[in-house]
Amino acid sequence: MPADSFPNSKFLQQLEAIKNNSEPHLRELYRYNYKTVEKYVVQNSGTADEAKDIFQEAFIAVWRNIQLEKFIPQTENSLNAYIFQVSKNKWISYLRSAMHKKTIGLSGQEEKEMEVEEINVADKDQLDAIAENIHKLGDNCREILKRFYYNKESLRAIAAIFNWTEATARNNKYRCIEKLRNLLKN
Amino acid sequence: MNNNITITEQELELIDNYLAGRLTGADKAAFEAQLAGNEEWKAKFSQVKLLAIGIQEAALREQLPQFHGEAEHYKKLASVKNINWIKRLSIAASVIAIISVLGWVLFFKQPAEEKMYTAFYKPDPGLSTEMGLSDNYIFDRAMVDYKTANYKAALESWNKLLAVNAGNDTLHYFIASAQMADNNPTAAIAGFDKVLQNHQSVFTNDALWYKGLALLKKGKKQEAIAAIEKAEHSQKQTLLLKLKE
Numbered sequence: 001m002p003a004d005s006f007p008n009s010k011f012l013q014q015l016e017a018i019k020n021n022s023e024p025h026l027r028e029l030y031r032y033n034y035k036t037v038e039k040y041v042v043q044n045s046g047t048a049d050e051a052k053d054i055f056q057e058a059f060i061a062v063w064r065n066i067q068l069e070k071f072i073p074q075t076e077n078s079l080n081a082y083i084f085q086v087s088k089n090k091w092i093s094y095l096r097s098a099m100h101k102k103t104i105g106l107s108g109q110e111e112k113e114m115e116v117e118e119i120n121v122a123d124k125d126q127l128d129a130i131a132e133n134i135h136k137l138g139d140n141c142r143e144i145l146k147r148f149y150y151n152k153e154s155l156r157a158i159a160a161i162f163n164w165t166e167a168t169a170r171n172n173k174y175r176c177i178e179k180l181r182n183l184l185k186n
Numbered sequence: 187m188n189n190n191i192t193i194t195e196q197e198l199e200l201i202d203n204y205l206a207g208r209l210t211g212a213d214k215a216a217f218e219a220q221l222a223g224n225e226e227w228k229a230k231f232s233q234v235k236l237l238a239i240g241i242q243e244a245a246l247r248e249q250l251p252q253f254h255g256e257a258e259h260y261k262k263l264a265s266v267k268n269i270n271w272i273k274r275l276s277i278a279a280s281v282i283a284i285i286s287v288l289g290w291v292l293f294f295k296q297p298a299e300e301k302m303y304t305a306f307y308k309p310d311p312g313l314s315t316e317m318g319l320s321d322n323y324i325f326d327r328a329m330v331d332y333k334t335a336n337y338k339a340a341l342e343s344w345n346k347l348l349a350v351n352a353g354n355d356t357l358h359y360f361i362a363s364a365q366m367a368d369n370n371p372t373a374a375i376a377g378f379d380k381v382l383q384n385h386q387s388v389f390t391n392d393a394l395w396y397k398g399l400a401l402l403k404k405g406k407k408q409e410a411i412a413a414i415e416k417a418e419h420s421q422k423q424t425l426l427l428k429l430k431e
Contacts, residue, residue, distance in 0.1 A: 008352075010350060010352050011352065014350045014351065014352075017350060021242060021245075023249070024325070024347070026246070027252075027253050027256060028325075028351060028354065030250075030253040030254070030257055031253070031256060031257040031260055032354065034257040034261075035257070036386070056247075056250050056254070060243060060246065060247065060250075063243070063246060064239065064243060067239050068239065076351075076353045077353065080353075126236050126240065127239065129240075130236075130237060130240025130243070130244065131240060131243060131244045131247065134240070134241060134244045135244075145241045146245045148202075149238045149245075150241065150242045150246070151245075152206070170195070173198075174198050174199075177193075177198060177234075177237060180241075181189050181193075182189075184189045185189045
């Protein structure tokens with residue numbers, strides 16, 4: 001077994017940072033992997049713009065699967081390989097779409113797709129609906145929810161920013177979640 | 187997903203605390219027992235978990251254009267950097283020619299290999315930084331330190347990043363470059379070797395060149411020749427000719 005197959009504490013720290021949405025870590029993960037995916041897409045009948053779109057969808061899908069623990073990378077290499085494979089699968093699907101399948105091939109390769117676990121359709125629809133409806137919330141609500149869930153800021157910290165008490169921050173977070181849930185009912 | 191089930195403020199708080207890993211001991215066990223045996227609670231939990239992920243996903247999507255801009259920025263810098271090498275080394279060649287005539291006396295007291303090193307070594311100029319794009323980004327701040335010859339500060343920051351990005355070739359390359367500029371060729375060689383383990387690294391040629399120069403500084407002429415011969419570098423033949431004289 002190669003040495004890289006063993007999880008190490010440094011990678012576990014890195015993975016934890018990614019799970020916690022650490023901006024430098026996500027940014028570096030994006031930067032490091034994008035160039036490989038762009039090269040692959042461009043070498044396989046694509047453009048840099050298409051590579052960007054495919055990679056961003058793959059990046060979100062990988063992040064989501066890590067959050068949902070549908071994918072638990074053991075090493076940095078396995079994480080990078082997974083991002084590449086998800087991107088590749090998405091590009092192959094795109095090429096096979098009705099618009100492209102008659103005219104464009106994959107450099108004569110017979111691609112074998114790696115199994116990449118996807119979330120179920122209902123959950124995917126719900127996530128898409130959240131992404132769409134969150135923009136209908138007011139600025140304050142979006143800010144509270146982003147700070148609490150994405151930035152992992154404490155209610156105490158959020159309260160200090162808005163000049164509220166912690167109890168008010170907790171109540172406002174609840175009201176914002178309820179507003180979002182109501183939007184999702186429609 | 188049933189968006190009609192009622193979730194109270196206390197229930198939301200409890201689920202949020204569990205998701206954030208803030209429940210421990212008996213509280214955590216009770217929560218998990220409830221989750222295993224109560225379908226309604228499970229539905230509430232699943233919904234809050236999905237809402238939390240959806241909110242985060244929306245925030246992450248907002249950051250992607252910024253991440254992409256930076257990825258493109260680094261990509262361009264990597265290619266511009268290679269092109270600039272030609273210009274810079276043409277200038278460097280002229281400067282070296284002048285130095286070799288005017289400053290030769292200064293080299294007499296140095297060993298032959300070190301003279302070559304002194305003549306050919308110019309620190310890597312580093313990458314440009316755009317602080318507007320990269321506020322609070324440790325890497326860019328350290329790059330500013332590096333470019334202002336504050337090598338120890340740059341090393342301290344980059345080593346912290348390396349602790350959680352062990353396989354990052356950019357970090358390995360600039361840490362090695364800073365060690366080289368800080369007169370530590372032994373550490374620099376070890377760093378360049380790490381870059382060279384990644385065969386696709388954009389820094390491969392530069393790492394080979396600087397590794398050769400670091401070996402030269404250590405007086406290891408044959409090993410230096412072996413590294414420099416593998417490098418694609420406009421000064422390669424000039425240096426090799428001198429080394430083989």
